Amino acid sequence: MNAVRDVCVIGLGLIGGSVLRAADAAGRTVWGATKSTSDAASAVGDGYDVTTDVAAALRRAAAADAVVVLAVPLPAVPAVLHDVAEHAPHCLLTDVTSVKVPVRDAVRDVTPDATYVGGHPMAGRSVSGWPAAEAGLFEDAAWVVAVEPGTDLGAWREVAMLALDVGARVVPLGPGEHDESVARISHLPHLLAAVLASVGDTGGPVASALMAGSFADGTRVAGSPPGLVRAMTEGNRAALLPVLDEALGALGAARGSLASTGGLAATIEAGHDATRRIARRRATEGTTVSVTLSAPQAREALLGVGARGGRITAFDGDVAVAVVP
Amino acid sequence: MNAVRDVCVIGLGLIGGSVLRAADAAGRTVWGATKSTSDAASAVGDGYDVTTDVAAALRRAAAADAVVVLAVPLPAVPAVLHDVAEHAPHCLLTDVTSVKVPVRDAVRDVTPDATYVGGHPMAGRSVSGWPAAEAGLFEDAAWVVAVEPGTDLGAWREVAMLALDVGARVVPLGPGEHDESVARISHLPHLLAAVLASVGDTGGPVASALMAGSFADGTRVAGSPPGLVRAMTEGNRAALLPVLDEALGALGAARGSLASTGGLAATIEAGHDATRRIARRRATEGTTVSVTLSAPQAREALLGVGARGGRITAFDGDVAVAVVP
Incomplete structure (x- = not known):
């Protein structure tokens, strides 16, 4: 488990671009890819390591064992998943898409060997594209990180850490509940x-x-x-x-x-x-609750935090520290 | 026609209180009444000439030939109209209520001798009561001043002048259209x-x-x-x-x-x-249009300004100067 895992973002609109900027600001090594030549050019102009070659970005992610963040709109997800299956089939994969059940199902179909943990930051804007992206977009926002019966909690912690690193608070929820x-x-x-x-x-x-x-x-x-x-x-x-x-x-x-x-x-x-x-x-100020990820029933405990409207604010080793209303 | 007619406001919540404050700030002689003892005490504490005696405020309005502004919620309008009919039956009467046909009908029923011109400033807030009132509430807001077939345009101009004095722009509309x-x-x-x-x-x-x-x-x-x-x-x-x-x-x-x-x-x-x-x-910046109130078809011309989304921004004598998109 690498606490400062590199970050590869595919799709660099408002959300993906903000993840790239914020993860960079948090000290991660970041790179990205977008099919939009104008967004790519803007991002390169802003000093970021960004390409229009999605395959190359994913191959680099596979080599570095980076976390891959899918940040494309839902209709584009299956196509990008095919790229993942081809170029980084065993990567740690997350997404920032606005629905979780359809993405989870698509991942199972297309790239079943990836370790997938779904995510969704609640930080919309009525503007879009790389120029609208900003490192502070997720500050104090809720970021859902999905918990399912089969979720690998080591991988889950990695994705949650990324959300915390960019300033968000983590809400553990089942995909359907989300x-x-x-x-x-x-x-x-x-x-x-x-x-x-x-x-x-x-x-x-x-x-x-x-x-x-x-x-x-x-x-x-x-x-x-x-x-x-x-x-x-x-x-x-x-x-x-x-x-x-x-x-x-x-x-x-x-x-x-x-x-x-x-x-x-x-x-x-x-x-x-x-x-x-x-x-x-x-x-409600709330009370602090701890969930030890290596303990039995840890997934149920995380889901209990989410069901009560709680948010994880930090990790202390493999202990998630949550505030519950 | 008195360009600086005194102003008597009945009802001193957010809108009525703001009319009192703004008309005072514009140099008018103002007084008011409210059945709310707490709003009255606050207004007096803030230095305004306010009473809980609605009849007394209306008698003073009759004596001074002031414009009376009804600023009570719609369900309280008929009761206050009975007070008007008793204590200031011939006054120049306007209102700031959120509907115009029902108030117009109630005025015709209860106090037919008053010269009534309906009004409605588009300046809500989610807060209420005298403490929320402020002199700047109407700055650049649209203020509907109703035009009907029988409207006395001298009285209409007086009411429109009050709206302009407190910073609003006047939209001439029929009550039903409003x-x-x-x-x-x-x-x-x-x-x-x-x-x-x-x-x-x-x-x-x-x-x-x-x-x-x-x-x-x-x-x-x-x-x-x-x-x-x-x-x-x-x-x-x-x-x-x-x-x-x-x-x-x-x-x-x-x-x-x-x-x-x-x-x-x-x-x-x-x-x-x-x-x-x-x-x-x-x-749309709009073009400037003038309506001479003493000209034939002046009411139709005013309604034409309103129908095109225009607003009157000033008077030059009896000429209304409007900006029409």
């Missing part, structure tokens, strides 16, 4: 923002002239690159459908109540109470 | 925020731990005081129902498309295109 949660707190917000933007735009120049804070906030992420939003929402179809149904049900109930009784108390008070519960959970 | 527009750009955002907050909260501690920018932005206004949100949304029932149906239709179409083809391109690209159109409209 996908359901991000449907609620990321993919649904993007769809509601798109719908709100369209309904506002239908109001024409008058509506546009009156827009203030509530509309600007509610539509901010509708300005995100549509390709990236499609990739993450369509890629999470199975988990997103029931969450969409919850939202449709709640909005339909509001409509029905407004039409029949004229009242919206249930909808508005439920939303207000929800924000207070959420704020309380997030403000 | 109510439809705010359903799109204010009331729907509040309902979507409430629904999103509830769906996120249902995800429990895990979802709360993962929340980032898109969720925080999409739910910000769900923290607003529920009573105020109910007042504005329930009070705009007739205009809000068809807008809610538009949103339900768009979200249902997204659901159907995701379930059947797996695609969300139509929803996401429409939302993205909408944000670009809205941003273009709002960024």
Whole structure:
């Protein structure tokens, strides 16, 4: 186990580029590859060891036993996995993709000999590409590192260490639990923002002239690159459908109540109470919990930390130190 | 016509309190009344001429021929209108309520001898009460001043001057057009925020731990005081129902498309295109247009300015100077 394992990032948009910058700033040896010639040129111009030759970057990762970070949009993942299977088939592999079950399944299919631990930093922006990348993007962000029944906890610790090195806090979750949660707190917000933007735009120049804070906030992420939003929402179809149904049900109930009784108390008070519960959970200082990775039931203990909304903030040898609300 | 007419504000929450502070800062003689003893005590403590005796404040307004600004939540409007009818029946009356047709109808019913011109500054906050009020709240905000077939344009100019004095830009609109527009750009955002907050909260501690920018932005206004949100949304029932149906239709179409083809391109690209159109409209420098209030068809000309998304920025005598995109 090498605590300062080298880092090879494939895909250098906002997230991948920020991983490359932040891992470099943390003292790791880093290199990367992107099919975007403009992003590659910008990254080289900024002094980074970046190529458009994905195969070469992966061969170097295999030789150095580096951790390979897949940072391409979901639709591009299978193609890059084929490259991994060909050029670095036994590497330690992680990703920063917005869904975890589909990537896990693709890895099993395409490059079964890699040691894979899925990851997802919760640090979006409405800007994209290498020029938007910054070393501080992950500071205090939640970074999910997936735990499954077969997870090698030595490899898991390596991936978690990378997340901690770039300033994030590690949330251990099962892939399915991750996908359901991000449907609620990321993919649904993007769809509601798109719908709100369209309904506002239908109001024409008058509506546009009156827009203030509530509309600007509610539509901010509708300005995100549509390709990236499609990739993450369509890629999470199975988990997103029931969450969409919850939202449709709640909005339909509001409509029905407004039409029949004229009242919206249930909808508005439920939303207000929800924000207070959420704020309380997030403000809780929490207690410190330790999980020894070599102990029996360590995977279950890690998942217990995640299930309670906890975050790992450090490692002391093979002991994960977590804060749990 | 008195360009520096005194200002009497009834209701001293965020909006009413800010009108009092801003009109005072603009050099007007101001006084106010609120039934809230704590807001009244705070306002007096801050050096303002404020009472809990609404009748006394209105009698003074009648004597001084002041403009009376109704700044109470919609459910309290009829009771205050009865006070107006009793103590200042012939006053120049405006309001800052979030809907215009229901207030216009209530004024016609309760205090038909007042000269009424409806108003609505687009400057909400998720905080409320006198302590949240500030003189700068309306700086560059859109302030709708309603134009109807019977509107007295001298009175209209007085109300518009007050809005300009406190830093706002005046948008002339019919009451029905106002109510439809705010359903799109204010009331729907509040309902979507409430629904999103509830769906996120249902995800429990895990979802709360993962929340980032898109969720925080999409739910910000769900923290607003529920009573105020109910007042504005329930009070705009007739205009809000068809807008809610538009949103339900768009979200249902997204659901159907995701379930059947797996695609969300139509929803996401429409939302993205909408944000670009809205941003273009709002960024347009615009051309200057003048409306002479004493000319024939002046009301129609003012409504034409509003319909094109224009704003009045100044008066030169009885000529309104507008900027139209």
